[in-house]
Amino acid sequence: MRYRKLGNTDLDVSLIALGTMTWGEQNSEADAHAQLDYAVAHGVNLIDTAEMYPVPPRPETQGATERYIGSWLARPGNRERVLIATKAAGPSRKLIQARHLRGGNTRHDRANLEAALHDSLRRLNTDVIDLYQLHWPDRSANHFGELGYRHVPDEDSVPILETLTVLDGFVKAGKVRHIGLSNETPWGITRFLQHAETTGLARVVSVQNPYNLLNRTFEVGNAEIAIRENVGLLAYSPLAFGALSGKYLGGANPPGARLTLWDRFARYKGEVPETAIAAYVGVARKYGLDPAQLALAYVNEQPFVTSNIIGATSLEQLATDIASVDVRLPPEAVEEIEAIHARTPNPCP
Numbered sequence: 001m002r003y004r005k006l007g008n009t010d011l012d013v014s015l016i017a018l019g020t021m022t023w024g025e026q027n028s029e030a031d032a033h034a035q036l037d038y039a040v041a042h043g044v045n046l047i048d049t050a051e052m053y054p055v056p057p058r059p060e061t062q063g064a065t066e067r068y069i070g071s072w073l074a075r076p077g078n079r080e081r082v083l084i085a086t087k088a089a090g091p092s093r094k095l096i097q098a099r100h101l102r103g104g105n106t107r108h109d110r111a112n113l114e115a116a117l118h119d120s121l122r123r124l125n126t127d128v129i130d131l132y133q134l135h136w137p138d139r140s141a142n143h144f145g146e147l148g149y150r151h152v153p154d155e156d157s158v159p160i161l162e163t164l165t166v167l168d169g170f171v172k173a174g175k176v177r178h179i180g181l182s183n184e185t186p187w188g189i190t191r192f193l194q195h196a197e198t199t200g201l202a203r204v205v206s207v208q209n210p211y212n213l214l215n216r217t218f219e220v221g222n223a224e225i226a227i228r229e230n231v232g233l234l235a236y237s238p239l240a241f242g243a244l245s246g247k248y249l250g251g252a253n254p255p256g257a258r259l260t261l262w263d264r265f266a267r268y269k270g271e272v273p274e275t276a277i278a279a280y281v282g283v284a285r286k287y288g289l290d291p292a293q294l295a296l297a298y299v300n301e302q303p304f305v306t307s308n309i310i311g312a313t314s315l316e317q318l319a320t321d322i323a324s325v326d327v328r329l330p331p332e333a334v335e336e337i338e339a340i341h342a343r344t345p346n347p348c349p
Helices: 029-041 064-073 110-124 160-172 186-199 218-228 263-268 271-286 291-300 315-326 331-343
Strands: 003-005 012-014 016-019 046-048 083-088 129-134 176-182 204-208 232-235 305-310
Touching: 003 305, 012 016, 012 305, 016 029, 016 315, 029 064, 029 315, 064 083, 064 110, 083 110, 110 129, 110 160, 129 160, 129 204, 160 176, 160 186, 176 186, 186 204, 186 218, 218 232, 271 291, 271 331, 291 305, 291 315, 291 331, 305 315
Parallel strands: 016 046, 016 305, 046 083, 083 129, 129 176, 176 204, 204 232, 232 305
Antiparallel strands: 003 012
């Protein structure tokens, strides 16, 4: 395993992080524990989850993912082996599936963030969360596949300074070690950093946004901030929900796979994405690489990436994904990847 510093902290996080959003929906508690055991044995030390998980979010399963992690953490010695990252949901203006959380009270104000943190600590069976993230902004912004920015004049959103003050209190209370953002824009990251600099409040150390061969929009504005301000990317959906493995090519719908089960991830399907995916799979085959490992290895090598969050529904998938840390792409393969990107840029933002 390789490790990188988490922002400006003294924490070394594994280049491969373990994502958990299938636990409680596609994976059982026993599956979750087996994945944790395997990942940690192979050097993974960053575990990412969220109060909203599993996905798709449903009232009947909400919180199960954190509970599964919590029961694993309860085993002697396990808490000291990992860093736990979780996320507090934002307002359900767009993500209507999250309206069951706290009766829809998921704004980033003191009352709701305190409730979210308390419940996550309880489910995770821990006294402190190593990285506490805002799952998406309190304000309206383009995320979760939405293109373009549609301004909402006079929107009733919690000011960033107010939210940061609450998060700083969590850090000072010893309940959170560091704070991060997710599904955030260059403007949002910059505002959090400006407030931290001028007030002395806690500084965000990471941003968790989508990044993969089908969606490299992070490079446009956020990558420069990530490098210059030391707010590295925790890349999620690095395989575009498994699409970059090539398993859906030719109209295939593998039983039990996410894009087979749920239409909500349809942005990773279609003629243009399929053309790009087929080309990337072709590059992998040409150089004798597993298509999933090629896609992950590309993410691993980006200088703005702190950790690459992989998710799996089987130990076989997990082993393949973790092993991508040892894959180095030939320069010729990278050139071909860039040529495909130039022809079909960001077909799945």
